Amino acid sequence: MVFLAVFAPLLFTSDPIQMNPVERLKTPSLIHWFGTDMFGRDIYSRTVYGSRISLVVGLVAAVLSVILGLFIGLVAGYIRFLDAILMRIMDGLMAIPGILLAIALVSLSGASLITVTIAITIPEIPRVVRLVRSIVLSVREEPYVEAAIAAGTRLPLILSRHVLPNTIPPLIVQATYVCGSAMLTEAILSFLGAGTPPEVPSWGNIMAEGRLYFQIAPWIIFFPGITLAVTVLAVNVLGDGLRDTLDPRIAKQM
Amino acid sequence: MTDKKPVLSVENLTVKLPDHADRLNAIEEVSFDVRPNEILCVVGESGSGKSVTAHTVMGLLPPKQLKPTAGRILLQDENLFEKSELELREMRGAKMSMIFQEPMTALNPVVTVGDQIEEVLRIHRPSNPKERARLCNEVMAAVNLPEPEKLRKSYPHQLSGGQRQRIMIAAALILEPFLLIADEPTTALDVTTQAQILRLIRDIQAKHDTGVLFITHDFGVVAEIADRVVVMQDGRIVEVGETHELLRNPQESYTRMLISSVPSLTPKARNNSKVSNVVLSTQSLSKIYGGKSFFRKTREVNAAQDVNIEIRKGETLGIVGESGSGKSTVARCIVRLINPTSGEIYIDDDEIAELPESSLRQHRRRVQIIFQDPYRSLNPRRTVGQSIVEGPMNYGLDKDSAWNRATELLKLVDIDSKAIDRFPHQFSGGQRQRICIARALAMEPEVLIADEAVSALDVSVQSQVLDLLDDVRKKFDLAMLFITHDLRVASQICDNVAVMCKGMVVEQGKSSEVFKNPKHSYTQELFNAAPGRNFNFGEFETTV
Numbered sequence: 062m063v064f065l066a067v068f069a070p071l072l073f074t075s076d077p078i079q080m081n082p083v084e085r086l087k088t089p090s091l092i093h094w095f096g097t098d099m100f101g102r103d104i105y106s107r108t109v110y111g112s113r114i115s116l117v118v119g120l121v122a123a124v125l126s127v128i129l130g131l132f133i134g135l136v137a138g139y140i141r142f143l144d145a146i147l148m149r150i151m152d153g154l155m156a157i158p159g160i161l162l163a164i165a166l167v168s169l170s171g172a173s174l175i176t177v178t179i180a181i182t183i184p185e186i187p188r189v190v191r192l193v194r195s196i197v198l199s200v201r202e203e204p205y206v207e208a209a210i211a212a213g214t215r216l217p218l219i220l221s222r223h224v225l226p227n228t229i230p231p232l233i234v235q236a237t238y239v240c241g242s243a244m245l246t247e248a249i250l251s252f253l254g255a256g257t258p259p260e261v262p263s264w265g266n267i268m269a270e271g272r273l274y275f276q277i278a279p280w281i282i283f284f285p286g287i288t289l290a291v292t293v294l295a296v297n298v299l300g301d302g303l304r305d306t307l308d309p310r311i312a313k314q315m
Numbered sequence: 316m317t318d319k320k321p322v323l324s325v326e327n328l329t330v331k332l333p334d335h336a337d338r339l340n341a342i343e344e345v346s347f348d349v350r351p352n353e354i355l356c357v358v359g360e361s362g363s364g365k366s367v368t369a370h371t372v373m374g375l376l377p378p379k380q381l382k383p384t385a386g387r388i389l390l391q392d393e394n395l396f397e398k399s400e401l402e403l404r405e406m407r408g409a410k411m412s413m414i415f416q417e418p419m420t421a422l423n424p425v426v427t428v429g430d431q432i433e434e435v436l437r438i439h440r441p442s443n444p445k446e447r448a449r450l451c452n453e454v455m456a457a458v459n460l461p462e463p464e465k466l467r468k469s470y471p472h473q474l475s476g477g478q479r480q481r482i483m484i485a486a487a488l489i490l491e492p493f494l495l496i497a498d499e500p501t502t503a504l505d506v507t508t509q510a511q512i513l514r515l516i517r518d519i520q521a522k523h524d525t526g527v528l529f530i531t532h533d534f535g536v537v538a539e540i541a542d543r544v545v546v547m548q549d550g551r552i553v554e555v556g557e558t559h560e561l562l563r564n565p566q567e568s569y570t571r572m573l574i575s576s577v578p579s580l581t582p583k584a585r586n587n588s589k590v591s592n593v594v595l596s597t598q599s600l601s602k603i604y605g606g607k608s609f610f611r612k613t614r615e616v617n618a619a620q621d622v623n624i625e626i627r628k629g630e631t632l633g634i635v636g637e638s639g640s641g642k643s644t645v646a647r648c649i650v651r652l653i654n655p656t657s658g659e660i661y662i663d664d665d666e667i668a669e670l671p672e673s674s675l676r677q678h679r680r681r682v683q684i685i686f687q688d689p690y691r692s693l694n695p696r697r698t699v700g701q702s703i704v705e706g707p708m709n710y711g712l713d714k715d716s717a718w719n720r721a722t723e724l725l726k727l728v729d730i731d732s733k734a735i736d737r738f739p740h741q742f743s744g745g746q747r748q749r750i751c752i753a754r755a756l757a758m759e760p761e762v763l764i765a766d767e768a769v770s771a772l773d774v775s776v777q778s779q780v781l782d783l784l785d786d787v788r789k790k791f792d793l794a795m796l797f798i799t800h801d802l803r804v805a806s807q808i809c810d811n812v813a814v815m816c817k818g819m820v821v822e823q824g825k826s827s828e829v830f831k832n833p834k835h836s837y838t839q840e841l842f843n844a845a846p847g848r849n850f851n852f853g854e855f856e857t858t859v
Contacts, residue, residue, distance in 0.1 A: 204688060205691065210652060211683060214705060
């Protein structure tokens with residue numbers, strides 16, 4: 062998928078926004094692999110270019126939410142008096158429905174890639190925070206952490222050396238999950254018209270445009286939809302695989 | 316008794332381990348009989364295959380990983396390997412039943428204990444609720460549970476460990492099986508409770524003519540309860556014999572080694588005539604857990620109350636007591652892993668009980684602690700070398716000298732110093748505990764605290780680690796605080812002991828005096844409960 066996104070222009074694509082009124086609503090053929098839409102744009106090219114948006118949004122949302130969530134989670138898990146305050150704020154954030162927040166943000170500051178990404182990231186942060194906090198709470202009771210305290214190791218080192226590594230494997234799984242669900246949310250937002258601006262092809266707005274013509278040209282929705290599903294599935298499988306190889310105990314058995 | 320037909324015969328049983336395991340078979344050609352009205356103890360160290368044997372008999376092996384490949388198991392002449400899963404299920408509970416080590420996890424926490432006992436009846440015998448309740452009350456009374464009618468409606472967490480184990484036994488015995496398999500049933504219990512449970516198993520099996528297959532690692536328990544003993548090592552039977560004969564006159568060197576590793580209850584004579592200065596002392600140290608919270612009143616627990624102890628240079632003070640007596644709390648307060656509620660802690664003349672973290676830091680080096688669980692006290696993601704140098708480098712030792720010191724210390728604790736770059740999971744439990752000792756010594760402490768440091772180890776390893784601890788104490792003239800629930804261990808390593816009960820020190824003095832002549836009633840109770848106390852292990856009649 063990454064390969065697709067980076068090398069999009071080289072993969073037998075035509076210009077994704079070029080309109081060609083003669084070739085409107087063509088069925089899939091050798092020239093237009095996935096068919097064309099109502100403006101005669103090539104669905105294959107649009108899908109390939111659309112992968113750029115999806116991957117960027119997915120990755121950025123995953124990385125951002127994991128970094129922020131990790132930091133807040135470590136603090137909440139280790140510094141007791143901040144715990145209650147931080148977790149109530151997180152509970153508050155979690156109570157906001159993600160899609161509505163995204164629509165609100167987009168309507169406030171206009172549709173752009175950045176607003177969409179932020180809108181998707183915010184509701185994901187509390188999930189990461191909860192995960193990290195629960196791991197920190199159990200790891201801080203481990204004797205080796207206590208041994209490090211007794212050995213005079215300072216707090217930042219204890220966190221980074223003894224606590225943090227334990228959070229990585231589950232975080233990777235969580236990150237890929239966030240990545241997958243961010244792609245979905247982005248597609249939903251674009252489909253609803255609250256996501257990426259219409260001139261940028263993304264899987265969501267290709268499908269939104271195809272909705273009207275679904276009866277006569279199902280391929281407009283079908284191909285980007287399939288690509289989206291396969292990508293999200295691939296990302297999740299990748300997450301599980303990464304976790305297994307990164308965990309020293311499981312890796313040993315393999 | 317010996318002419319009676321055995322309830323259980325195991326013949327040439329072999330169970331294969333998965334392909335990548337460190338040996339081919341979990342157990343190999345194991346044969347033994349359990350006769351009616353007999354307690355057969357299977358003893359062995361961890362990994363000897365004793366639990367696998369018990370689980371094979373019950374048909375409880377994980378089906379994909381462990382497979383019996385040869386042999387027969389006959390329960391009253393019926394070959395268990397020829398039975399279908401359905402027939403086996405019929406037999407479990409009715410003809411044979413099992414009690415487990417951990418009574419908390421073996422009981423379902425969301426079902427009342429009465430229901431759990433009655434469940435056996437519901438499954439095996441069509442009966443009406445009244446009848447079941449009656450039988451349930453009866454069996455609960457038989458295992459000496461007070462007020463069965465009331466207790467039946469309680470949940471496992473409302474009962475103590477000993478009561479839970481009694482419930483397990485009640486459930487196992489309600490159908491009066493011929494065979495009871497007990498897999499380390501008293502290992503998780505305190506000594507006084509253990510003594511009661513052992514007596515209970517003994518009484519009940521005598522009353523019902525039950526054959527008992529008793530799995531244990533503890534020779535004290537063996538001496539207390541067994542009629543005959545099977546000694547296992549690495550999946551094979553080493554020796555079988557009548558208890559008294561086997562303990563007094565073991566034929567095999569392995570059995571001999573095991574038995575002589577059991578620490579004696581008579582304290583070693585210790586010649587600490589020189590009086591050195593006090594390194595560590597506490598003055599009315601107290602710790603209260605819980606307290607008022609904003610939303611509700613929580614229960615306050617006096618984990619430690621008014622504890623006064625002192626340790627001189629080169630001396631070992633043992634704190635003994637059962638679980639919940641507050642002995643670990645005292646240790647953790649002294650290391651300042653938790654903050655004491657009140658009282659003073661002196662290292663030499665420095666008071667550290669109330670120091671804030673920033674000024675405490677320079678004193679942390681002086682007190683080091685070794686924990687109970689060798690599998691969790693080393694960070695699994697760091698090499699042992701990294702773990703050892705961490706402390707010294709925190710206090711400004713440069714990298715090269717820290718690593719040199721780590722290498723030397725590994726040699727001192729008898730670990731190949733080439734292993735410095737290995738990860739903890741590549742070592743055995745005993746080796747890890749040695750590494751933890753090296754890590755503590757790397758800080759050049761004045762006080763070494765061992766919190767149940769040998770409790771998780773097999774007896775033969777235990778005695779080696781004990782010797783090591785005693786050696787380093789002498790070598791570095793350390794003051795050692797040794798926390799243990801095991802009187803035998805305490806008697807071997809401590810100059811002085813303090814006995815704790817419910818957060819208070821009830822008796823304190825020289826080990827030789829306390830062991831010979833315990834004054835406080837609780838101490839006496841503790842000594843009377845020590846399994847195998849009438850037996851001097853390692854005094855054999857013959858020598859090889």
